[in-house]
Amino acid sequence: MKVMNEIIKVQLAHRTIREFTDKKVSDDVFAQLMEVARRTATSNGMQAASIIRVRNPEIKKKVSKVCNQEYIARATEILIFIVDQYRNSQIAKEKNSTDECARDMDNFFSAYTDAVLMAQNVVNAAESLGLGTFYMGSILNDTEEIGKILNLPQLTFPALGVALGYPNQDPQMKPRMDMKYRVFEDTYKKYDNYLEELKEYDEEMTTYYDLRDANRRVDSFTNQVVKKLKSPLPRRQEMLNIVKKQGFNLYLKDE
C-alpha cells in the first residue's frame, strides 16, 4: 500500500524552477507564506531568524551579481533568510542584561538552522499553491557583500535565499541516488567501493537534461563530485571570517 497524500505528492514533485511567468504573487498568498514562516519550529522559541524580501530591481540585480546567476534578477520574489541575533541582543541590552550568548556559535548555529527550516517550510507552502522555487545557496558566494547590499547589522548573517514565482518551464526530475547510501541504522555505514555502487546511478544521471545548460545532457554524478571538490570558491571557503566580522565569537581553542 503506497502512502500518499496531497502534501507528499507536492514534496515528491519538487524540481528547481528558474524561469517564471509575469504573474505576480498576490498579497494574500505572500501573507500566508509569511504566516507559515512564523509558525515554523524555532530553537527554544527564540525566533532568531528573519527574512529580507528583495523587491527593488536594483537590489535584485546586485544580489544576482553576487550569486553569479543572471536569472535571479528576473525572479518574481526573492527572499533572503538570515541568522538574526541582533533583535534578541537588543532585547537583552534594553533589559540591562548581557547579550554574550547572542554572539556564540551555539546561538549562531541554532539561528542558522531556524532560518533554513523556515525556508523549506515556505518552499513547501509555495509549491502547494502552484508556485515554483529555486534555492539561492549562491548568496554564500560573498556573504560580506550580501550584508552590505541588505544593510545587515551586527549579529546577523545571510543563510539561504529562495526565489519564487509562477513556473514558466517544466524541467525533468533530477535523478537522485538510492537512499541506502544515505540512511543508516544506529551507526554510519561506509561502502567499500562507491564507484561500483553508484554505477547505475551514474548512468541514469547522464540521461538527465539540465535546462540551465541549454538543454545539454549532464555529466555522471561521480564526475560532478570530482569537478565540485576540485573547484574552490575562495570567498565561500572563508565565510567564517565574515561570521566573525559580523560580531560573532568563534570560540576556538588554541591547538
Next chain:
Amino acid sequence: MKVMNEIIKVQLAHRTIREFTDKKVSDDVFAQLMEVARRTATSNGMQAASIIRVRNPEIKKKVSKVCNQEYIARATEILIFIVDQYRNSQIAKEKNSTDECARDMDNFFSAYTDAVLMAQNVVNAAESLGLGTFYMGSILNDTEEIGKILNLPQLTFPALGVALGYPNQDPQMKPRMDMKYRVFEDTYKKYDNYLEELKEYDEEMTTYYDLRDANRRVDSFTNQVVKKLKSPLPRRQEMLNIVKKQGFNLYLKDE
C-alpha cells in the same frame, strides 16, 4: 480571501509533540518519509547530507543523555540529520582526484543546509500523516559525543535531530511574535524600542502553558531571551573545534 489548503493547514498547526503512543511507524510510512528526504533540494545536486535512524534502545538512551532530555529515549523514531562530505570525498579519492573542497566551509555549510532542509521536509510529511515531531537541536550539546555514539567518520557532523511518533499529548499553540519584526523589505529594519514593541506579545506569552514544565505558565518572551542569552553552554559554544576535529578546514585568516 484566505489562502488555504491541506498542506498549509498542517504547517500552521505545527506544535512540538514530546510524548508518543505505543503505535509504531510502519515500514511503508517510514519508506515514504525517506523518499521525501531523497527528493529534497540539495546544493549542486551533491546530496551531501545523510540520516542516522537510531533504533537500538541503548543508543537512544545515550543520545538522550547528551541532549539532557529523558523523553528522547522514549520517542518512537529518532533521526539524526548529518553533514556528510565523507561519501563524496571517497568518490573523489576513488577517482584519483582531490577531495580538498569536501573539507572547506563552503561545502560544510552547503551540507549543513541540505541536512536541515531534509529535516523540515520529513517533518512536514510526517505531520501530514498524523505523526507528531520534535526537533532535537540539543544534539549540539556535545557534537563530539554524538559523533562517537553514531560512529560518524571524518567529514561528517551532526546537524539536527528529529523525533517522531503518534502524538500522546495535545499541547497549546505557542505564541509567536508579529512578523513585522522579522520580515523586512530590501533592507534590515531596526526598531527603536523592542520592549515597547513586544509588550503585547510578552503578555500573550504568559498565558501559554508549557507541558514540558508540568503545565506551568511560562515567562514573558523578553524574559526568556534574557535568560537564554546569559546562560552559556560551553560545549555548544565551542562546536567549531569539533567541526575542525572532524577534518574540516575553517579557513580562518590571521587578524
